[in-house]
Amino acid sequence: MRLATAIASLLLVAGVTHASTADAIRHANQLMRKYTGNVPGASLLVIKDGKPLLDRGYGMADLEHRIAATPATDYRLASVTKQFTAAAILLLAQDGRLKLDDSIRHWLPSLPAFTDKVTLAELLCHTGGLLDYEDLIPPGTTKQLTDNDVLRMIGATTHGYFPPGTAYRYSNTGFVLLGLVVEKASGLPLQDFLERRIFQPLHMDHTLLYVHDGKKVPHRAWGYSETNGQWQRTDQDLTSATRGDGGIYSNIDDLAKWDAALYDDRLLSDASRKLAFSPHAKVVGEPYLADYGYGWRITGDTLWHSGESIGFRNVIVRWPKQHLTVILLSNRNDPEPYRTVLAIAEPFLH
Template sequence: MLRLLPLLMLAGAPAPDTAMERLEALMRDYRGQVPGASVLVLRDGQPLVRRGWGLADLEAGIPAGPHTNYRLASVTKQFTAAAVLLLAEDGRLSLDDPVRRWLPSLPPAADAVTLRHLLSHTSGLVDYEDVMPEGQDRQVHDADVLRLLEGQDRTCFPPGSAYRYSNSGYALLALVVERASGLDFATFLRRRIFRPLGMAGTVAHREGVDVVAHRAWGYSLVDGVWVRTDQSPTSAVLGDGGIYSNLDDLARWDAALYDDRLLRPESLALMFSPATATDEPDVPHYGFGWRLNGDSVWHSGETIGFRNVIVRWPRQRLTVVVLTNRNDPEPYPLALAIGRLFGAP
C-alpha cells in the first residue's frame, strides 16, 4: 500500500487506505460465493488495482483474479477495428472500400455501404439477431451472419446518413479481415495483435479449436439462484464479441493505445476521432470500436452471463477495466465510480 502512496497523492485522489476501503465498499456485491469481477486500475501504465472478487467458476469454487479470462463481448469490437486499420496500413484494403468488394454475395441494398460505415455503425444494415430463425438453438458464426444478411435486400436508412449500433457490421468486418489477409480471423488477431503485444492469454475463442485458460463461466440470477448461462446462439460470432481476455493482457493493450508499437499515430487518431454522432444517451460520438464521451473513451460488452467495460481517460493516463461473469448489473457506472477514487474527472 505504501508503494502506491506517491501515485495516488499526485493524482489528487483520496489517500490509499481510504481509496481502497471505498473500493471494497463498491465491490461488496461481488464478494463471496457468487459470480465475480476482476478490476484493473492503471495510471501512467502502473497498476494501482489488479485483483478479483468472487468466483470465476461457481461449481469448482475457483476464485476470480487478474489472470481470469472473461468473454469480452462487445469490448471485442475495438480489436476488430484495429485489425481493419492494420490491413489499411498494409495497403490490403481501404476504409472507403465498398463492403461488396470483399463480400459480393451481399444484396444490392448494400451497394453504398463501405468499411468505414461498418466501423462507425452507420451502415444501416439489418441486425442479424433480428432475422435469426425463431427458436434458433444452433450457434451461428460470422459466416452465418453473412448468409442471414444475403436475404435482406434492405437497409434501415441510407448508408452514412444515421447511426444504429450494429453487431452485423462487426461480424462482416471479421470476414473482410479474413479475405484481405488470407488468414482466419482468430489467427490474424493472434499473429498481428495478441502475440506482438504479449497478450498470451487472449484468444478469439472457437469451441473445439482452442481452449480458454483460466476461464470464467457466465451466470444469470434466476429466482434467486445463480445459474450457468455461459453460451447463447450468438456466442460463437467472433467479430462482434468473441474474444476472451484478462486484466494483465488488457493492460498491455491499453499501453499500445498510447504509442506506435501496434498502430501508426494516424490510425490511432482515426480510432479515437468522432466518426459519427450517436443516438445513445450520454455518448455524443462513436469512433472505430470506441464510444467517445468528452474526456473519456470507453466501450462496454454485454452478453449472456457477462458484463464488462473498459474506460480510458487519456489525458490523465488513467484506465479502469471491470470484467464480470454475471448477467447484471451493467458495470459502466461502477467503473466511473472506481475511476473517481483514483483521479478521474
C-alpha cells in the same frame, strides 16, 4: 507485493499521498462488494500513469467448482471485442491491403446489390444501416450461428434500416462482416490474424478469439444469470459463436498491455489511432451521451466501450489526458458495470 510496489512507484511519479491513494482503493473495494463472496464475480484493474494501483479479483469465476476470480481470469469480452476488430481493419489499411472507403460488397460479393454503397468506415462506426442479424434468426433455431450464417442471412436481405452514412444504429452485423473482411484481406482466419498481429506482439499471452474445437480458454470464467434469487450458469446462447462482434476472451492483466499500446505507435500508427479515437457518429438510442469512433465510444475526456453477452458484463474506460484506465470484467448478467467504473475512477482523477 505487486500492489504495494505499484503504489509506492506511483507516489514518487505523481506526488499522490499514500493516504489519498489508499482511500481511493478502499472506496473501489466498497463499490465492488456486490461481487464478493460465493457469487459470480469480477476482476478490476485501475492503471494510473502506466502503473497498476488496483489489480484483483472478487467472487467466483466458476461457482460449481468454487474457483475464485483473479487478475488472470479470462472473461468473454463480448462487445469490447469490437475495438480489436476495428484495430485489425486499421492494421490492414496501414498495410495497404484495404481502404476504409472500400465497399463491404467489394470484399463480400455474396451480399446484395444495395450494400455496394456501404463502406468499411461506415460499418466501423455503426452508420452502415444493415439489418440486425439477431432479428433474422429463423424461429426454432437451436444451433449456434456462425459468421457465415450471418453472411447468408444478410445476403438474403433487400434493404437496410437507412441509407448508409445518414444515421447511427449499433450493429453487431457490421462487426461480424468486418471480421470476415479481415480474413479476406489477410488470407488468415480471424483468430490467427488477431493472434499474430495484436496478441503476440503485445505479449497478451492469455487472450484469444474463441472458436469451438480450437484452443481452450485459460482460467475461463463461466457466465451466470440470476433467476428467482439463484445464480444459473448461462454461458452460451445462439449468438455466442460469432466472432468479430464479441468473441474474444481476455483478462485484466493482458488488457493492461492493450491499454499501454494505445498510447504509442507500437501497434497502430498515430494516424490510425486518431481515426479510432475521433468522433464519426453521434450515438443515439442509449442512456448516455457519446460519439462513436472506430470500436470506441467517446464521452468528454473518456474513450470507452462496454460488452454484454449472456452471463457477462464488462467495460473499459480510458481517460488518456489523465493517463488513467479502469477495466471491470464480470461473469454475471447484472449489474451493468459502467456507472460503477465511473464511481471507482472519480477519486483517482483528483
